[in-house]
Each structure stands twice: as C-alpha cells, then as structure tokens.
Amino acid sequence: MEMGFLSGAERISLALRSLYASFGYEKYKMSRFEPYDFYAENRSFVAGDNILTFTDTNGRLMAMKPDVTMSIVKNYRGGEVRAVYNESVYRDEGDLGEFREITQIGIERIGTIDSVAEAEVLRLAKLSLAELGEEYILDIGSASLVLGLMEATDAPESAKSALLRAVNGKNAGLCDTLCDRYSLSGDTASAWKTLCEVYGSARDVFPALKKAALNDKMASAVDELKAISENIGDVNVDFSIVTDLRYYNGVVFKGYLRGSHAPVLSGGRYDNLVRSLGKSAGAIGFAVYLDSIGAENAQSGVVRIALPKGRLGEKVYDIFEKSGFGCPEMREKSRKLIFENESGGVSFFWAKPSDVPIYVERGAADIGVAGSDILEEYRPDVYELLDLGFGRCRMCVAAPDAFEDDTSRPLRVATKFPNIARRYYTDRSREIDIIHLTGSIELAPIVGLSDVIVDIVETGSTLRENGLRPFETITDISARLITNRASYKFRTSAVLKLKKAVEAALSEG
Ligand code: PRP
DSSP states (O other): OOOTTSOHHHHHHHHHHHHHHHTTOEEOOOOSEEEHHHHHHTGGGSSSSOOOEEEOTTSOEEEEOSOSHHHHHHTOOSSOEEEEEEEEEEEEOSTTOOEEEEEEEEEEEEEOOOHHHHHHHHHHHHHHHHHHOSSEEEEEEEHHHHHHHHHHOOSOHHHHHHHHHHHHTTOHHHHHHHHHHTTOOHHHHHHHHHHHHOEEEHHHHHHHHHHHOOSHHHHHHHHHHHHHHHHHOSOEEEGGGOOOTTTOOSEEEEEEETTOSSOSEEEEEOHHHHHHTTOOOEEEEEEEEGGGTTOOOOOOSSEEEEEESSHHHHHHHHHHIIIIIOOGGGGSOOOOOEEEETTTTEEEEEEOGGGHHHHHHTTSOSEEEEEHHHHHHHOOSEEEEEEOOOSOEEEEEEEETTOOOOTTSOEEEEESOHHHHHHHHHHTTOOEEEEEOSSOTTHHHHTTSOSEEEEEESSSHHHHHTTEEEEEEEEEEOEEEEEEHHHHHHTHHHHHHHHHHHHHHHHHO
C-alpha cells in the first residue's frame, strides 16, 4: 500500500503497533481524562510540577492525563495483561511553565513478570529502536542495585539522594566530595564511584560491578543485569539512567538515536508503582516519544565545543590549544562564530556563559564549559566530566553589616539565582520572598529592596566597598567540563579523549 501521505511519526506509529500486535499486545483505549484526585493522591509518581485541570459539566475537577501507565495500572483487574497504547499526555516541561502535548506509544506487561517476560519487553524495546533509526543505543541499569547500595550506605537520606544525583550526572567529583563529607567507608565510596563511572558493554563493566556489590540485593541485581544483557545482546550498562526509585524497582532502560539529544524510549520494571496503587502484580513496560523523532541535530564529524565568552573561556581554550586541539583562527579578530580544527576533530564556538549548558543539553554542542553556579541553578540534563579547578568563587548569603534576621516575616532575598536561593532556604524551613534581579545585586539591600542577597563572591571587594559582608556560604563554585548525554554515548572515545587531554594539561599546571 502507498503510505507516502503519512508523516514520519505516523509511519513509525503504524510500524510499532504492528510489531507489538505480532507479540500479542492488545490496544488499550482509555478515557482522555482522569479525576484530578487520582494524581493528587499519587503525586510523587507524576512528572512535572503541575497538572492541567478543568471542571467538567458535573462540577468534578478533572485532569488532562500527565501519564498513561498509571491509568492502565489503576484499571488492572488481575491476570496477564499485554497492553499497547498510543496516547497524548500533557506535562509542564521547561522553564516557561507551559504545558506540552507529548505523543507516546508504549507497551505494558502486568501480571507474573519472570525473566522471560522481562526479556520479551527488552527485546521489543530494541526492535522498536531499530524501527526508529539505523544507529541506536539501548542502555540498561538497575534500580534494585541502587536501592541495595542505598541500604548499604550509612548516611542520611538527603546524602543518598545527592549521591544518586552524582550518579545521574556521571559526576565523579561530586561523588568523592559527598563520600568524604559523610565519611563513607572505602567499600561504600568505591561502589558509588563505580556507579558514577561505569559505561559500556556488559563484558566490560561486570567485573567492576561484581566488585561493587556490597549485599545480596546488589549481587542479585548484578546477576540479573548480566542475564539480561546476555539474552538481549548489544546493550550498554549505565546507571545514570536510574532516576525514579519510587516508581521503578528492577531493570530500567533508555534508548537513544544518533543525533537526538534526549532518549526516544524509556521504560523499566515498576512493581513499586503497582503496589502503591493498591494492586499486587509485577509490571514492566516502556514508552516511545514520537515527538522527539525527526528533530535530530545535524551531525558533524567533529566534536563541537561550546566555550563561555570571557576570561574563563579563554583560559579553557588555552588548555585545548596546549593539548593539540587549537584553532589558530580563534586568536584572530573576526566576526566568525565557529572555528574548526579538522585534523584535531574539534570545532569551537563562543556563547554567553549562562547559555553554554543549554547548547550542551540540547546537543548543539557535544562538550562545554560552565560554572558550577549555573549548573546548580538550572540543573541541566548533562554529564559533568571534570572540575577544572579554576574560576573559583563562592555562592553566599550577604547583607549589610548590621543585618539581623527578623523571623516574624518572610526574608526578602534578592538574587540572580532564584533556584539556588529557594533550595537553600527550603532546607532551612525559612520562608522567603524572592526578588529576581539580573545584575548589580549588591544594590538591593542598600536601597531597601531586600534584606539579604544570594550572590557570587570572588574577592569580596564589591561587598566590602558597599558596606555588606558574607553571612553564610551556600556552596563553592568552579568551572566544570560538561557533555551532552547522547554525545557521551555515541562518541564515548572522542569525548573521553578530550577529557583526558584536559586533565593531563591541568595536572601539568
Ligand atoms: C559578580 C557578582 C558580584 C561580583 C563579586 O558580578 O554578582 O557582583 O561579581 O566579585 P568580587 O567578590 O570579586 O567583588 P558580575 O561581575 O558578574 O556582574 P553583575 O554585578 O552584573 O552580576
């Protein structure tokens, strides 16, 4: 049949539906809306901060579905279910508080989930990726292995969440800092570090993972991952994809296509969700994000590096040049925006410092350099490869010398970093009123706009000259080398080669 009138996403949707049908998955049609209460009662499982609601003609508060799996589990009445769905969900994603319609096609298996059932779903994930593009990667990780390590870790829950964040960002530096701060034992610290660093084929990573297993839960999770990868073949093990431990309890997986900056497929074993919704069964499934297909970045053969304009970026460029990756043209005065060193396999462009993580997160640059203040503020979905150790300063709470906190009212905080300020004061249960400014923050308390500021202090001279002083240090700041998640996966050796070159140049001083 001639199918030329179909869009790419429509063609893929048809192909996937017929693939799933051939494995016995039956179409699951659900109502377009759910009562809002359903999500309010299960808030922790819902992606995004807000849910799109409306009042129906009977006066009931309804929600546009933010998630499909929850509805399927809610309607599960026992037995073996193989369901396929093709639905839109509505989520508030991004900084602007706008809702997006996301079209998903996915499958769910609910009932008795043994290793054969798991293998079937993972095989379907792989076949789905093959349908989406020629070059794809399927990564697998294990929520139960991470949960096992958390049980073996003698530290407060907040420290364990921070350690998981280090694993999610492949941030070995943060992992070391946290292990030191909480005086974790050598075995525990090296197990966390292993989870931060391992990436690759089962054969390559299992010796390290076996060594990292500190209890039975971890050991059996390692065996399970090994069995899955032997069964499915050609998958990479990666713990940076293990994010939602309330939802998932076993194997988790994500699929990437060459050129797309974010995963196009995501799934896992989610008995935890089933249990939380009052049902008793095993469950595993995945969703394919149809909207992200066809929006791949133009591919170039070189590794693209985004540098922050200014002194910091120039210093980093010097390092690349010293390591043999320079572009003489970068030193010339011109209006050229992109500079390429073909033989070195790299290209550079300058960007506004706070924009660098956006270029990297969205895959327009493979590698970038950004201050940890910006990374902490926006928490972009990137990997942090290296602390460059320069551009050092501190994020502080500062105020006029005579400042005393009046706890009978909200503290007025002026800042360029509203997320950092909010998290800091939320941890201290202090109610604040954020005044978001874009520069010359020191002015705010002087003219009575705020009580304190949350801002960067480098030499401290701006504060001193204006009769202010730092009261608390929120965090130390330095420049970091970051990389796009998909670039790391598709260009692992090129990215790691650059990281090593920078590391070597730094240690030479
Ligand atoms: C930063 C920061 C402080 C100043 C601190 O400002 O916001 O104002 O540097 O440096 P110091 O401790 O060495 O005095 P930036 O120069 O980025 O400009 P801005 O005031 O426009 O934010």
